[in-house]
Amino acid sequence: MxxxxxxxxxxxxxxxxxxxxxxxxxxxxxxxxxxxxxxxxxxxxxxxxxxxxxxxxxxxxxxxxxxxxxxxxxxxxxxxxxxxxxxxxxxxxxxGEGIVVDDAPVRTTRDEILAKGKRGASSGADGESCAKKAKAGPGGGRAPCQKQGPSPQAPAQHQPFFNRLYKAVAWKLVSAGGFGPNLDHYEILQSCVESCKQNLGCVFVPLKDIPDLPASRAQKEGQVCELRCSTVYMGTGYGRDEAAARAMASKEALKAFQGRKVTVKICRRRYNGTDVEDVMLLDDQPRSQGFPPALSYPFQADSGEDGAS
Structure with missing residues (x-):
């Protein structure tokens, strides 16, 4: 790299x-x-x-x-x-997200000092409470914090990170001469994600195993790749092998960064033949067609089905 x-x-x-x-x-x-x-x-x-x-x-x-x-x-x-x-x-x-200032002054406010003291005083009780929850384990049913679909707060929680990523991608594309077919789309996307202190996740599934393919896709040979970052869906790509599918998924993901902003939303899409709610990264352009079927689902399904991670 x-x-x-x-x-x-x-x-x-x-x-x-x-x-x-x-x-x-x-x-x-x-x-x-x-x-x-x-x-x-x-x-x-x-x-x-x-x-x-x-x-x-x-x-x-x-x-x-x-x-x-x-x-x-x-x-x-x-x-x-x-x-x-x-x-x-x-x-x-x-x-100012994404602007790195080396050796910037670090200052602590009075409120932060008081808050730190309060956290220290309550840490013992909190630790004991968490330990009890962990001991309950699978024998007591689902853990209290286990997810059943994405949290309603997920878009707001993830939006600041993707605002930073949007700026990182914009500057990366400027230095590369702009968005185009000859770029290494995966390398650009991966390096930007890593510069924002996160990891890009890839899931591959053989094309023949996808039950909800678009009607226009008749061939059954090849691979499908889905990209996620911090559980947020970013793009899907088809290719003759995993590398080609990943490249196409990265290109599709980068297209979202060509608008004036990106937005994290909860949307309905198909997963294993069932409609589920998924957290997705979208641009500001209107859509005339549905989303590709999900290859992975990083949330516990309401029906008790196990989602891929």
Whole structure:
């Protein structure tokens, strides 16, 4: 696998390919900003420009003022420890996901100190409670925390990670010259997932063993690959062998990242001939057809069926 490049390297290459932006964005640098502070804030501005479609390089406007203000708020929080309202903190953290700042200052708030003390005082009781639950085991029926279908909170829990992954994929594709048929789609997707500290899971099933294939797929030779990350379905691909199927699944998964955003949702799809709820990664484009059948199901089915992991 190629050596992972830093965000600063990718930004420099991007500006080298777009010299009309380089001088324009450089004009936003503050007089007292160090290189580290400016390079990080510059990346913040460039990463989030697409979220402000009315911004035109070289032209002033309220959208540009808003983005620059948010970039300063984000930098003040990262480098100076400034705190803002909860809504603003959530906003800038989401916009700054995926930006790596080496040796950023780490500060502990009073609330965090108090919360840590409370957790330490209750850890003994919590540990005893968890041990009792574990001892109950299969003899007492299903464990209390065993899943029966995805949790209703699953989309909200997974969305922040896939927002980070969206930005990682976008910058990876920029450095690769854009989305196209000649890319190693699996390598790009896998490296981006790993850069976000997660793993990409692949499930393979022989084509002839799939009961719910689309009517247009008549051949029965080959493999089907399904990609998941953190239980979230990302894409399905067909191919003559596992490598080809995985490549096609990765290409389909990357297509979701071509829109303006990705969204984690719970959707209905077929698994082993039964309709189930699954957690899926979707783009912002309307769909005219159903989803491919699921090859794996990382949740305990309501009916008691065992899902593949």
């Amino acid at each position: 190629a050596e992972e490049r830093s965000g600063e390297d990718i930004v420099s290459e991007y500006l080298g390919q777009n010299p009309h932006l380089a001088q324009w964005v450089e004009s936003f640098r503050g007089y007292c900003e160090t290189n580290k502070q400016w390079f990080a804030r510059r990346e913040f501005v460039l990463r989030n420009m697409e979220a402000f479609p009315t911004i035109e390089p070289g032209m002033p406007g309220s959208s540009l003022d808003g983005l620059l203000s948010l970039s300063m708020v984000w930098a003040n929080n990262v480098f100076l420890g400034c705190r803002y309202s909860d809504a603003v903190m959530v906003k800038i953290k989401e916009m």
